[in-house]
Amino acid sequence: MHNVIELAKQYKLRIFIPSTIGAFGPDSPRNPTPNVTVQRPRTIYGVSKVHAELLGEYYHHRFGLDFRCLRFPGVISSDPPGGGTTDYAVAVFHEGLLNKKYECYLEPTTRLPMIYIEDCLSALFQFLNTPNELLRRRVYNVTAMSFTPEELFSELLKYIPDLKITYKPDKRQHIERLIAINDVTSIGKSSDNIGRFAEVTSIITLGAIQSGGSGAGGRPAHCPRQAGHKFSTIAKHDGIGDGNTNMICRGWWS
Numbered sequence: 206m207h208n209v210i211e212l213a214k215q216y217k218l219r220i221f222i223p224s225t226i227g228a229f230g231p232d233s234p235r236n237p238t239p240n241v242t243v244q245r246p247r248t249i250y251g252v253s254k255v256h257a258e259l260l261g262e263y264y265h266h267r268f269g270l271d272f273r274c275l276r277f278p279g280v281i282s283s284d285p286p287g288g289g290t291t292d293y294a295v296a297v298f299h300e301g302l303l304n305k306k307y308e309c310y311l312e313p314t315t316r317l318p319m320i321y322i323e324d325c326l327s328a329l330f331q332f333l334n335t336p337n338e339l340l341r342r343r344v345y346n347v348t349a350m351s352f353t354p355e356e357l358f359s360e361l362l363k364y365i366p367d368l369k370i371t372y373k374p375d376k377r378q379h380i381e382r383l384i385a386i387n388d389v390t391s392i393g394k395s396s397d398n399i400g401r402f403a404e405v406t407s408i409i410t411l412g413a414i415q416s417g418g419s420g421a422g423g424r425p426a427h428c429p430r431q432a433g434h435k436f437s438t439i440a441k442h443d444g445i446g447d448g449n450t451n452m453i454c455r456g457w458w459s
């Protein structure tokens with residue numbers, strides 16, 4: 206990363222580095238977690254991300270580098286899961302559709318922030334297209350929705366009724382407790398969150414079933430987007446919009 210950022214400085218390139226909610230730690234304030242606050246993560250993943258954030262900020266302030274960074278929650282996409290703390294929400298689509306069973310490594314009530322890949326890319330697109338002078342800082346949080354394993358699985362059971370779920374928490378349950386949860390749109394509190402959550406589950410499940418694939422992804426024939434609806438994302442961050450300290454990204458069909 207040092208080499209890449211140094212090259213970006215020398216050749217006057219713009220540079221974007223994805224960060225994560227794992228860049229926060231147990232001392233970080235929650236609900237909501239501000240953009241600038243105590244971080245002090247206790248995982249090497251989080252430490253490496255804070256390192257990237259601070260190095261990028263340093264190059265921006267010292268050399269004028271156009272460095273930008275977003276802290277993403279767990280990203281739900283059709284890519285195979287990697288094994289991170291939020292990856293159960295991807296793995297269940299792959300394993301659930303293929304084997305009709307899934308063993309979850311988190312406790313059923315573990316609430317974590319997540320984002321659907323299209324919302325993630327939309328936030329990224331808007332962020333990278335924002336003129337430099339409108340940005341108040343280089344690193345922003347991104348929030349979309351929060352849910353627990355049991356909430357996701359009960360939604361999924363509507364589409365795969367014979368899906369068998371078991372729970373066997375492993376060390377990732379411990380990591381979850383170290384992460385500050387930016388739970389601004391907890392399910393049950395926000396109708397937008399519930400709507401998008403159900404929408405994402407149906408898009409992925411029906412898309413995968415209809416494409417005959419075992420993995421998440423694809424797009425069902427009845428999907429509103431195919432019917433000519435437009436997918437939108439609101440992205441607000443200080444410097445633009447209403448001056449919130451958090452960047453709020455929420456997808457909906459309009």
Ligand SMILES: NC(=O)c1ccc[n+]([C@@H]2O[C@H](COP(=O)([O-])OP(=O)(O)OC[C@H]3O[C@@H](n4cnc5c(N)ncnc54)[C@H](O)[C@@H]3O)[C@@H](O)[C@H]2O)c1
Nearest residue numbers: 222223224225226276277278279280281284287289291292
């Ligand atoms: N997936 C998530 O839920 C999530 C959440 C927050 C942040 N992030 C961050 O987003 C980024 C991408 O995550 P992802 O889940 O898409 O990971 P991924 O493993 O699917 O993709 C990583 C990509 O980086 C490439 N890569 C790895 N080492 C490289 C190297 N030395 N040089 C060039 N390319 C290299 C890999 O080939 C791969 O294509 C990561 O920085 C991750 O920390 C991911």
